[in-house]
Amino acid sequence: MRLEVQIKMNETLYLRDPEQSELGRNIIKHSIQLIHKTGFESFTFKKLAEAIGTTEAGIYRYFENKHKLLVYIISWYWGWLGFQIVYQTKNVNDPIAKLKQVITLLASNVKDDIMTSHVDESLLHQIIIAEGSKSYLTKHVGEDNKQQYFKPFKDLCNTVGEIILECNPNYQYPHSLASTIIEMAHLQNFFMHNLPALTDFDKNKKEDQIIDFLNNLVFSSVNK
Amino acid sequence: MRLEVQIKMNETLYLRDPEQSELGRNIIKHSIQLIHKTGFESFTFKKLAEAIGTTEAGIYRYFENKHKLLVYIISWYWGWLGFQIVYQTKNVNDPIAKLKQVITLLASNVKDDIMTSHVDESLLHQIIIAEGSKSYLTKHVGEDNKQQYFKPFKDLCNTVGEIILECNPNYQYPHSLASTIIEMAHLQNFFMHNLPALTDFDKNKKEDQIIDFLNNLVFSSVNK
DNA sequence: ACAAAAATAATAGTATTACTATCATTTATA
DNA sequence: TATAAATGATAGTAATACTATTATTTTTGT
Numbered sequence: 002m003r004l005e006v007q008i009k010m011n012e013t014l015y016l017r018d019p020e021q022s023e024l025g026r027n028i029i030k031h032s033i034q035l036i037h038k039t040g041f042e043s044f045t046f047k048k049l050a051e052a053i054g055t056t057e058a059g060i061y062r063y064f065e066n067k068h069k070l071l072v073y074i075i076s077w078y079w080g081w082l083g084f085q086i087v088y089q090t091k092n093v094n095d096p097i098a099k100l101k102q103v104i105t106l107l108a109s110n111v112k113d114d115i116m117t118s119h120v121d122e123s124l125l126h127q128i129i130i131a132e133g134s135k136s137y138l139t140k141h142v143g144e145d146n147k148q149q150y151f152k153p154f155k156d157l158c159n160t161v162g163e164i165i166l167e168c169n170p171n172y173q174y175p176h177s178l179a180s181t182i183i184e185m186a187h188l189q190n191f192f193m194h195n196l197p198a199l200t201d202f203d204k205n206k207k208e209d210q211i212i213d214f215l216n217n218l219v220f221s222s223v224n225k
Numbered sequence: 226m227r228l229e230v231q232i233k234m235n236e237t238l239y240l241r242d243p244e245q246s247e248l249g250r251n252i253i254k255h256s257i258q259l260i261h262k263t264g265f266e267s268f269t270f271k272k273l274a275e276a277i278g279t280t281e282a283g284i285y286r287y288f289e290n291k292h293k294l295l296v297y298i299i300s301w302y303w304g305w306l307g308f309q310i311v312y313q314t315k316n317v318n319d320p321i322a323k324l325k326q327v328i329t330l331l332a333s334n335v336k337d338d339i340m341t342s343h344v345d346e347s348l349l350h351q352i353i354i355a356e357g358s359k360s361y362l363t364k365h366v367g368e369d370n371k372q373q374y375f376k377p378f379k380d381l382c383n384t385v386g387e388i389i390l391e392c393n394p395n396y397q398y399p400h401s402l403a404s405t406i407i408e409m410a411h412l413q414n415f416f417m418h419n420l421p422a423l424t425d426f427d428k429n430k431k432e433d434q435i436i437d438f439l440n441n442l443v444f445s446s447v448n449k
Numbered sequence: 450a451c452a453a454a455a456a457t458a459a460t461a462g463t464a465t466t467a468c469t470a471t472c473a474t475t476t477a478t479a
Numbered sequence: 480t481a482t483a484a485a486t487g488a489t490a491g492t493a494a495t496a497c498t499a500t501t502a503t504t505t506t507t508g509t
Contacts, residue, residue, distance in 0.1 A: 017485090024486075040364035045466065056487060061468070134358055140264035142419045155422045173425065174438045177413055180423040181442070184412060185405055192404060195366045198379045199404040201397065214398045218405070221446035241456090248457075269495065280458060285497075 006116040008080040013148050014073045017063045026119040027053045028063055029077075032070055037124040041071060041132045068139070072150050075136045078125045079153035081117070082106070083160060096167035100223075101216060103161055107186035108211045130187045158183065169223045178222070182215060189214065230340040232304040237372050238297045241287050250343040251277045252287055253301075256294055261348040265295060265356045292363070296374050299360045302349045303377035305341070306330070307384065320391035324447075325440060327385055331410035332435045354411045382407065393447045402446070406439060413438065 007020060019025030031052045036044045044067060046060040053059075064070040086103055093099045111126035137151060145151070161182060162175035172178070189211045192199040202210040231244060243249030255276045260268045268291060270284040277284075288294040310327055317323045335350035361375060369375070385406060386399035396402070413435045416423040426434040 022485080042363065046468085047466075056489085057467090058469085058488085059486065062485080066467075131362055135362065137420060138355055138359065138415070139266065146420060151420060155420070158423050174441065175425065176422065177416075177424045177426070177438050178442070180413070180416060181405070181409055185409075188408060189401055189404070191362070192401075196361060196370060196375060196379070198400065199382050200401045201399065202401070214401050217398065217449075218402070218442065218446050221449045222442050225441075225445045246456080270497085271495075280460085281496090282459085282498085283457065286456080290496075 005118065006081075006084070006114070008077050008084070010073065010077060010080070011149055011152065014069055014076070014150065015064055016061075019063050019073075024053070024055060024059065025063055027055075028060060028070075029074065030119040030121075033074055033121055033124050033128065036071070036074075036128055036132065041067075041135055068136075071132065072136045072145065074125060075129060075133055076150060076153045077120065078122070078129055079157050081114070081120075081122065083153060083157045086157070086160065096164055097220070100161075100164045100168055100219065103164060104182060104186070104215045104219065105212055107183055108190065108215060109208050130191050133187060134184075154183075165219075165223055169225075172223050178219065182219060185218075186211060186215060230305075230308070230338070232301050232308070234297065234301060234304070235373055235376065238293055238300070238374065239288055240285075243287050243297075248277070248279060248283065249287055251279075252284060252294075253298065254343040254345075257298060257345055257348050257352065260295070260298075260352055260356065265291075265359055292360075295356065296360045296369065298344075298349060299353060299357055300374060300377045301344065302346070302353055303381050305338070305344075305346065307377060307381045310381070310384065320388055321444070324385075324388045324392055324443065327388060328406060328410070328439045328443065329436055331407055332414065332439060333432050354415050357411060358408075378407075389443075389447055393449075396447050402443065406443060409442075410435060410439060 010018075010020075012018075017025065019029050028049065032044070032049055035049055035052055039048070046067060047057050050057045050060055064073065086106055089106065090099045090102050093102055111122045113121050113123045137145070139145070158176055158179045161179035165172055165175040165178055189200055189202075190208065193202045193206055193211065201214075234242075234244075236242075241249065243253050252273065256268070256273055259273055259276055263272070270291060271281050274281045274284055288297065310330055313330065314323045314326050317326055335346045337345050337347045361369070363369070382400055382403045385403035389396055389399040389402055413424055413426075414432065417426045417430055417435065425438075
């Protein structure tokens with residue numbers, strides 16, 4: 002029996018739990034690869050079925066539609082990252098060091114976690130960067146929110162917000178700053194690689210530059 | 226002859242210039258209304274044609290596909306807003322006051338500009354908030370960028386970056402901070418209305434709160 | 450005022466997408 | 480080993496994202 006990390010997922014996101022079968026795990030694995038490769042707009046259940054060697058109808062037994070599958074893998078990522086953050090800042094007592102560590106985790110390239118054999122976190126991180134906001138930028142965000150689809154993201158935002166308050170209990174906008182850090186860690190990464198004129202980062206395209214920018218931004222306002 | 230403001234658009238965005246005919250102007254006008262109402266995913270040229278009272282093929286003579294139409298109206302907005310910013314900060318000499326004014330313009334609700342009869346800027350502003358990032362979050366962002374589709378956005382970002390440098394010539398990340406301000410002015414607005422747990426703004430949902438947050442964020446790091 | 454050119458309308462057609470339905474077969478489980 | 484559950488194979492539908500053709504209307508240059 003191998004040790005595997007399992008992220009508890011919202012049950013209304015799927016029709017059948019993809020963690021519980023080989024086909025289900027293949028759906029997750031290959032959807033991550035395929036969305037990463039083709040982008041979410043070009044991603045279809047038919048292509049996914051072909052990649053797995055099953056049929057379109059087979060996928061539909063697990064997920065109602067591709068949007069729910071996207072929300073599933075994205076909220077899986079937030080759950081996994083929340084776990085990483087707790088784990089990796091466990092012994093850090095200084096809130097400033099902790100917040101710096103969180104910023105680093107958010108803005109660095111992720112490497113594949115061997116504890117989760119069917120999920121490639123490195124690809125998933127790229128998906129978060131390019132497709133993450135499409136999970137909530139919809140006309141049905143209200144209903145999706147009622148179904149708690151964004152709970153892992155909100156939880157992460159709260160965790161970060163609490164660390165901000167530890168740094169400065171009088172800071173007025175812990176949640177907005179937290180969501181700004183999270184979103185900007187990814188958006189500046191996208192801009193750096195695709196629309197570099199929107200950033201000040203040089204050609205070597207190192208994520209450290211984003212970390213420096215965010216640290217500068219965050220600590221000047223939090224420590225004010 | 227009525228006085229109308231015209232925004233010069235990138236000619237590779239369209240097949241036939243929509244500003245030059247009644248049908249073209251109707252395409253712009255009704256696409257803004259329809260995208261605002263149904264969201265970009267549900268928006269189709271067929272529905273648009275029905276709304277206008279023309280045919281699908283008629284729309285295709287103006288725009289190759291709905292993505293280019295989205296990019297068109299979004300870059301129109303950035304062009305228009307860039308003009309507003311220059312116009313409304315013309316007599317402001319203090320760079321700090323100027324930057325504050327820009328933040329206010331970016332984060333406030335926009336009202337319809339009567340100088341542009343076929344464009345409802347108020348609706349367009351809502352589209353920027355909910356659909357704006359979909360214009361660049363694609364697999365073909367590289368080619369689109371080569372075609373200069375994002376020039377108005379970059380120009381705005383440069384303008385804001387220059388004002389930031391006027392405030393503090395030693396500030397290291399003028400472009401990244403500018404793109405952060407612009408994107409966050411919209412994203413915090415979206416969160417405030419749709420995912421309020423990601424913000425610290427109260428129920429009255431006033432845009433002033435976003436302005437305060439952004440001013441706090443920007444001026445603590447720029448004036449450091 | 451009239452011919453030529455350009456734009457529009459009307460219609461049809463295709464490949465792909467986003468599903469739903471049915472039934473046979475394989476696999477897990479009690 | 481019977482039975483249920485999951486999967487596979489196949490088919491079908493409505494909508495989407497286009498392209499093509501031809502007829503009609505509108506614009507324009509002389």
